[in-house]
Amino acid sequence: MNEAASPFQGKKLLIFDLDGTLVDSSPIHARAFAEVFAPLQVAVDYDRIAGMTTAAAVDRLLLDAGREAAAEERDRLRDAKQQRSRALIEQELREIPGAVAFVTAARALFRCALCTSASPPSAEAALAAIGLAGIFDPVVTSADVRKGKPDPEGFLLAASRAGIEPARALVFEDSESGLAAARAAGMDAIAIGPGLRDWASLLAEMEAGA
Incomplete structure (x- = not known):
C-alpha cells in the first residue's frame, strides 16, 4: 500500500x-469589531470578515449594513478597532x-x-x-x-x-x-x-x- x-x-x-x-x-478581533461598531448599531458577523484586513472588514461591515461613511469615518473606525484589539491582545491572547x-x-x-x-x-x-x-x-x-x-x-x-x-x-x-x-x-x-x-x-x- x-x-x-x-x-x-x-x-x-x-x-x-x-x-x-x-x-x-478570533474572539478578540470579533469583540473589538463589535465594541467599535456598537454605537453605530451595526451587528458584526465575524465569520464574514475573518482573514480580511481591518480596512477591508470595516468597508464590508458598512456595506452590509447599508451605511455610507466618509473616508475620515472609515479611518476612525479602523484605528479604533486596531487600538482596541491590541489592548485585548496584550491582556488575553x-x-x-x-x-x-x-x-x-x-x-x-x-x-x-x-x-x-x-x-x-x-x-x-x-x-x-x-x-x-x-x-x-x-x-x-x-x-x-x-x-x-x-x-x-x-x-x-x-x-x-x-x-x-x-x-x-x-x-x-x-x-x-x-x-x-x-x-x-x-x-x-x-x-x-x-x-x-x-x-x-x-x-x-x-x-x-x-
Missing part, C-alpha cells in the same frame, strides 16, 4: 498566517495549542515566514505575547500589500522576499480567504482548525519525515 506523500516533501518555505492559525485571536512548539521545531528544517492581514503593531504585539517575536523572516503584513487575502499578493511577496519559488512553499491557514489566496499563489496549503489539522499531529508528521 502506497502511503500519501508528506505535505512537507520538497518544501523549503513555510508561510504561516497569524490570527486563528498561530494565535487564538493565547497561542493555538501546539503552534509555538511546531514553529520552534520547523525553524531548524525550513525557512519560516509570516503573512498576515494584521497591521504591523498588531502582528508584533501578538507574536510577542506568545514568545515568537523576531522568529519569522520575512514578515508580510497589511502594510506591505495593496490587496489583502483572498488576493495572493501577500503570499507571493513572502516567497519573493525569501527568494523561494511559490511551488516550494507550504502555507498554514485557518480562513477560507487565506486558503483561497494560497491556491491563487500556486502554493499548497494546510487548513488549521477544529475538525481539521492540529499542530501536534503536524509536528509528529514533520519530524517523522525529517
Whole structure:
C-alpha cells in the first residue's frame, strides 16, 4: 500500500498566517469589531470578515449594513478597532495549542515566514505575547500589500522576499480567504482548525519525515 506523500516533501518555505492559525485571536478581533461598531448599531458577523484586513472588514461591515461613511469615518473606525484589539491582545491572547512548539521545531528544517492581514503593531504585539517575536523572516503584513487575502499578493511577496519559488512553499491557514489566496499563489496549503489539522499531529508528521 502506497502511503500519501508528506505535505512537507520538497518544501523549503513555510508561510504561516497569524490570527486563528498561530494565535487564538478570533474572539478578540470579533469583540473589538463589535465594541467599535456598537454605537453605530451595526451587528458584526465575524465569520464574514475573518482573514480580511481591518480596512477591508470595516468597508464590508458598512456595506452590509447599508451605511455610507466618509473616508475620515472609515479611518476612525479602523484605528479604533486596531487600538482596541491590541489592548485585548496584550491582556488575553493565547497561542493555538501546539503552534509555538511546531514553529520552534520547523525553524531548524525550513525557512519560516509570516503573512498576515494584521497591521504591523498588531502582528508584533501578538507574536510577542506568545514568545515568537523576531522568529519569522520575512514578515508580510497589511502594510506591505495593496490587496489583502483572498488576493495572493501577500503570499507571493513572502516567497519573493525569501527568494523561494511559490511551488516550494507550504502555507498554514485557518480562513477560507487565506486558503483561497494560497491556491491563487500556486502554493499548497494546510487548513488549521477544529475538525481539521492540529499542530501536534503536524509536528509528529514533520519530524517523522525529517
